[in-house]
Amino acid sequence: MALTQEQKSLVESAARQTRVDTIRMVHAAACGHPGGPLGMADFMATLFMQHLNLNPDNRHDAKRDRFVLGNGHTCAGYYSLLSQKGLIPREDLLRFRKMGADLQGHPHRNHDLGIDFSTGSLGNSLSVSLGMALAAKHNGWDSRIYSASSDGESQEGQIWEAATAAAHYGASNLTVLVDFxxxxxxxxxxxxMDVRDLREKYEAFGWHAVDVDGHDVEAVDAALVAAREETKRPSALICKTLIGKGVSFMENQPGWHGVAPNDEEARKALLELGVPDGELAAMVPATA
Ligand SMILES: Cc1ncc(C[n+]2csc(CCOP(=O)(O)OP(=O)(O)O)c2C)c(N)n1
Incomplete structure (x- = not known):
């Protein structure tokens, strides 16, 4: 069933919050990766708000859904969504990357916070997710395993070993969303190093694979619904996105892969994301 207007608004507002939190977190840490999370915000918000069965009450339930962030450097957005789902206290977000904090620059497995696997070293996320998917099938659980990956991570050979095995073992409960x-x-x-057409590649490996506009939350939702309906093949959503989406001077700029905005840039970014002028000084305290 298509998203209702109410569901669509919920997802869009979660995506906007993800972008705002990302800018504030990376600015406060004075280091980190803003571009990826801004680009992934729409498809990640669709997944987290509409599909992923993870909440404070079931976080320790082995039968719940799982999520692995293969491109672990984009974790600011992931942490924001976990906080929006009540798993991470809001006030912890601004301790991102600080000494001793739980929310480091790459995810560290912590089931209290809903973080299912430690990532950052690109390449192993699909293998890990497949292991979780096969374990769930073996145990007869209904859980779905979601994995986020990226075009950069697709250059890793281990991804394609996992893709081969996932199709061979019919891991239909596994869905990967690739930030392309x-x-x-x-x-x-x-x-x-051009990875070329990932939809064709996943298809050739025996997957159900689709290209989707990663900023169109209705299209992403429909693709996730179709993935749930697959009974034999794992699914790949090749999400076409713009790095830095929502902040004009970050869009499609590789330089924003892993650089923190300064005070002025952070305020400009938040203004573009719809934060009222009067709130900017409090949201972006001067760091100098
Ligand atoms: C095994 C491994 N090799 C190299 C790196 C260094 N590294 C960090 S991010 C990155 C690029 C990943 O590409 P992508 O996820 O597409 O980047 P984005 O779209 O976020 O700019 C690389 C090579 C790493 N984290 N792990």
Whole structure:
């Protein structure tokens, strides 16, 4: 069933909150990765708000859904969504990347916070997710396993070993959402190492694979619904996105892969994201 107007508004407002939190967190830490989370915000909010069965009451239930963030450097947005779902206290977000804080620059497994796996070293996320998917099937659980990945992570050979095994074992409870923004740490993907057409590749490996506009929450939702209906094949959503989406000077700029905005840039970004002028000084305290 398609998203109702109310569901669509909920997802869109979660995506906006994810972008605002990301800017504030990376600014407060004075380091981190703002571009990826801004680009992923729409499809991640659709997944977290409409599909992922994870909440404070079931976080320790082995039978719940699982999520693995393969492109772990984009975790500011992930932490924001976990906080919006009540798993991470809001006040912890601004301790992002601080010494001793739970929310480090790459996710650290912590079931109290709903974080299912430690990531950051690109390449192993699909294998881990497949293990979780096969365990769930083996145990007869209904849980679904979701994995986020990226065009950059798709350059890792282990992804394709997992893709082969997932199709072979019919892991229909596994869905990967690939952030395909054509950008990675060292520049545009076509200049570094082009992964070409990932939909065709996943399809050739025996998956149900679709291209989807990663900013169209209704299209992402429909693709996630179709993935749930698959009974034999794992599913891949190749989410076409713009790195830095929502902040004009960050959009499609590889330079914003892993650089914190300064005070002025952070305020400008929040203004573009709809934060009222009068709230900017409190939301972006001067760091100098
Ligand atoms: C195994 C491994 N090699 C290298 C890195 C360094 N690294 C961090 S992010 C990144 C680029 C990843 O590309 P992508 O996720 O597409 O980047 P984005 O779209 O967020 O810019 C690389 C190579 C790493 N984290 N792990």
């Amino acid at each position: 923004n054509n950008v990675q740490i060292d520049g545009y993907m076509r200049d570094v």
